[in-house]
Amino acid sequence: MTSNQENPSPYRSSSSSQGPENDESAREDRLSEATDGRRWFRSPTLLALTVILGLGTLYLILALRLPFGSLHKPQFGFFPTLVGSVLIVSSAVAILQQLLSGNIDSDAEETDSEAEESSEEPANSRWKVTVILVAMFVYVLMADIMGHILTVALVTAVAIKVAGGRPWWQTLIYGLVIALITYLVFAWALNMPLPDGPAESLL
Amino acid sequence: MTETLGNVADGFAFVFSGGPLLAAFIGVFVGSLVGALPGIGPIPAMAVLLPLSFAMDVTSAVLMLAGIYFGAMFGNSTASILMRVPGDAAGVVTSIDGHEMTKNGRAGAALAIAAIASFAAGTFAVVALMLAAPPISAFAIRFSAPEFFALTLFAILVLSRLSGASFAKTMVSVALGLALATIGLDQLTGNIRFTFGQFVFAQGLHLTAVAVGLFGIAEVLLLAERRGRVPDLPSVKLRDLPPTKQEFRRAVPAILRGGPLGFCFGLIPGPAAVMATYAIYSLEKMISKHKDQFGKGAVEGVAGPEAANNGASGGAMVPVLLLGIPFTAPAAMLLAGFIIHGITPGPFLIRDEPELFWGLIAGLYIANFMLLILNGPLVTIFTTMLRIPRDILLAAVIALAIVGAYVPRNSVFDVAVLIVMGLLGYIMAKLELPRTALILAFVIGGLMESSLVQTLTLANGNPAYIFDRPIALTILIVTVLVLLAPGVLNLFRRGESRFFRTQEELGPEGGD
Numbered sequence: 001m002t003s004n005q006e007n008p009s010p011y012r013s014s015s016s017s018q019g020p021e022n023d024e025s026a027r028e029d030r031l032s033e034a035t036d037g038r039r040w041f042r043s044p045t046l047l048a049l050t051v052i053l054g055l056g057t058l059y060l061i062l063a064l065r066l067p068f069g070s071l072h073k074p075q076f077g078f079f080p081t082l083v084g085s086v087l088i089v090s091s092a093v094a095i096l097q098q099l100l101s102g103n104i105d106s107d108a109e110e111t112d113s114e115a116e117e118s119s120e121e122p123a124n125s126r127w128k129v130t131v132i133l134v135a136m137f138v139y140v141l142m143a144d145i146m147g148h149i150l151t152v153a154l155v156t157a158v159a160i161k162v163a164g165g166r167p168w169w170q171t172l173i174y175g176l177v178i179a180l181i182t183y184l185v186f187a188w189a190l191n192m193p194l195p196d197g198p199a200e201s202l203l
Numbered sequence: 204m205t206e207t208l209g210n211v212a213d214g215f216a217f218v219f220s221g222g223p224l225l226a227a228f229i230g231v232f233v234g235s236l237v238g239a240l241p242g243i244g245p246i247p248a249m250a251v252l253l254p255l256s257f258a259m260d261v262t263s264a265v266l267m268l269a270g271i272y273f274g275a276m277f278g279n280s281t282a283s284i285l286m287r288v289p290g291d292a293a294g295v296v297t298s299i300d301g302h303e304m305t306k307n308g309r310a311g312a313a314l315a316i317a318a319i320a321s322f323a324a325g326t327f328a329v330v331a332l333m334l335a336a337p338p339i340s341a342f343a344i345r346f347s348a349p350e351f352f353a354l355t356l357f358a359i360l361v362l363s364r365l366s367g368a369s370f371a372k373t374m375v376s377v378a379l380g381l382a383l384a385t386i387g388l389d390q391l392t393g394n395i396r397f398t399f400g401q402f403v404f405a406q407g408l409h410l411t412a413v414a415v416g417l418f419g420i421a422e423v424l425l426l427a428e429r430r431g432r433v434p435d436l437p438s439v440k441l442r443d444l445p446p447t448k449q450e451f452r453r454a455v456p457a458i459l460r461g462g463p464l465g466f467c468f469g470l471i472p473g474p475a476a477v478m479a480t481y482a483i484y485s486l487e488k489m490i491s492k493h494k495d496q497f498g499k500g501a502v503e504g505v506a507g508p509e510a511a512n513n514g515a516s517g518g519a520m521v522p523v524l525l526l527g528i529p530f531t532a533p534a535a536m537l538l539a540g541f542i543i544h545g546i547t548p549g550p551f552l553i554r555d556e557p558e559l560f561w562g563l564i565a566g567l568y569i570a571n572f573m574l575l576i577l578n579g580p581l582v583t584i585f586t587t588m589l590r591i592p593r594d595i596l597l598a599a600v601i602a603l604a605i606v607g608a609y610v611p612r613n614s615v616f617d618v619a620v621l622i623v624m625g626l627l628g629y630i631m632a633k634l635e636l637p638r639t640a641l642i643l644a645f646v647i648g649g650l651m652e653s654s655l656v657q658t659l660t661l662a663n664g665n666p667a668y669i670f671d672r673p674i675a676l677t678i679l680i681v682t683v684l685v686l687l688a689p690g691v692l693n694l695f696r697r698g699e700s701r702f703f704r705t706q707e708e709l710g711p712e713g714g715d
Contacts, residue, residue: 045634052375059382062397072664075390079652080396087378093371094209129424129629132601134623136420137303140619151551152605156598163427165592168334190258192610 053091060084128162130174147197152179214565217558226263227270227570228288234274235577239282245275249536251490251600253411254588254607261544262559266566268540269509272326276512277574280317285310293476293512296484300504307500311443314582316454316502317509324462324510328517329567331466333356343550348657349669353678354528358472363684365577368637382649384406391653392516403616410539412608412617415456416624417638419604423597424629426465439583455489461510469518472530476515480508524548528647529562532639535646595598
């Protein structure tokens with residue numbers, strides 16, 4: 001975490017950090033206080049919960065446009081209004097709890113070390129997640145044109161490359177095999193409709 | 204009683220007709236595999252294999268899904284015992300004493316005891332389900348809107364108290380699930396909601412896309428972030444399997460207590476199997492004459508939890524089959540198996556679909572036998588199956604997930620939903636928002652809304668209406684009590700997290 005350790009906190013008067021050489025907890029306190037102003041950006045949890053709160057508000061606004069009816073005769077906007085309210089209240093409470101829990105600032109660090117601990121892998125591998133999701137989106141855009149086999153081969157090859165780091169020729173072969181097997185099992189053997197394309201018409 | 208036996212006989216005849224038998228085998232095989240694979244639990248496996256069930260009749264479909272659940276409860280002992288790497292949370296407790304037994308050279312015996320305990324408790328659970336089902340159904344037939352609303356509320360709120368995450372966070376998950384469930388056609392009035400004017404939203408989000416995304420894809424993303432291979436399992440020889448007479452004698456009472464205790468936990472909303480394993484471990488330790496051996500390879504510490512988690516998986520079937528309301532996430536996936544075949548389980552299931560119900564019971568008996576063989580004598584062959592390279596496994600899950608999302612409605616839009624849900628599931632896992640609460644709420648959201656609206660309409664503004672319905676009132680009072688009694692439950696939860704910490708921090712010498 002990047003921070004200026006000399007900088008005393010303008011925001012919080014924490015009781016535990018009064019003595020300057022008050023061992024590690026005090027140091028951590030100061031560390032965290034320095035990042036106070038950027039809490040929302042430092043803590044992915046807060047950021048995500050705030051997004052959820054925003055979505056909840058949007059949902060409630062849409063729900064309030066539907067006919068509510070009354071407690072005696074609820075209409076189809078009744079339940080969504082309740083759900084939207086619960087979503088807003090619960091995410092607001094979760095945000096508050098996060099803010100009050102004290103260790104918000106080390107939140108990002110926490111997730112990092114957690115990831116490291118369980119996997120011997122630094123958390124900057126988040127790009128892998130993005131690449132896999134983007135690759136999957138190719139299916140949404142291209143499956144109706146390129147068909148199941150080619151798109152799935154592409155998507156799975158990218159996933160194998162990202163997750164395992166095999167040479168490209170291997171990943172392509174594996175991808176193609178997986179695509180073919182799923183096509184043969186589901187489209188041929190089980191007669192389920194999968195998108196057709198040039199590769200399918202060859203079979 | 205004789206009627207029940209006759210019905211089960213019919214069920215066996217139906218299962219042996221072929222299809223259901225194969226489905227059960229696929230289920231238990233995959234279940235054992237994912238149960239043993241660290242990082243992948245039964246829920247993603249059930250989600251990812253949902254598409255396969257489109258090609259089956261409904262009995263086979265549900266049997267396959269139930270087989271995965273039971274199989275995972277069997278399989279999670281394998282890696283727990285051999286490597287101290289639990290396949291999922293329900294195997295954590297087993298790993299404490301199970302791995303100590305391995306270090307004492309009793310790996311084979313531990314595996315055998317685990318398999319026997321799982322089998323005995325699984326069989327007990329099916330018998331209990333079989334005997335309890337007709338009276339419970341007869342009772343639940345009287346239920347109408349107020350009772351169902353009370354039950355859905357009970358399921359969601361009790362789950363929120365027991366899920367281990369903070370109450371606020373669980374309620375965020377629940378509300379997200381309910382909100383997603385309201386997209387599209389309203390079941391009661393036929394009005395369309397939250398479609399943003401887009402036709403594709405009108406039919407609502409498909410359960411398969413949501414479930415597979417939330418669990419299958421999210422799990423893939425979490426796995427892709429990590430490096431390292433699945434560690435090799437030490438091999439176990441067949442002749443090492445039989446436990447000694449003394450081990451067996453100590454295991455039997457633990458099994459006999461674990462099965463019924465687990466079954467009861469299965470009836471409570473929440474992570475039933477996990478809670479059951481902690482509860483039985485504490486109990487066994489409390490009453491054991493060999494207290495000092497717990498954490499150092501006590502055979503009861505393997506037999507009890509393994510019996511309990513299988514008992515729980517049986518108990519969890521009761522509310523979903525007989526009330527139509529899942530109390531646990533795997534049960535929600537079972538319900539998904541019914542729903543995609545157009546059948547809603549509930550009090551009328553036995554009357555309206557006897558072949559389905561009794562076929563399922565018979566199938567579960569057979570599934571237990573299959574599991575005993577797979578995880579007993581065949582465990583050596585089976586552990587080699589675990590050496591599938593992880594990147595290939597990931598890719599296969601992605602391909603299956605895409606097929607599963609696309610097939611039900613032939614729509615790439617559902618694949619887009621799958622991707623969004625995958626991202627949501629990944630984020631939720633990072634934030635420790637329980638995904639199980641979301642899927643549960645998503646699955647029962649429709650019933651919750653319709654029963655609430657009907658109840659209010661019937662009551663017509665008169666609160667006395669609910670007081671005339673003793674069953675609904677009782678359920679509501681119990682729900683309130685659970686909500687107001689967090690102290691007791693916190694105590695329980697703290698005990699649970701102490702186990703986790705003991706396991707992580709104290710290392711091999713720990714174990715409380």
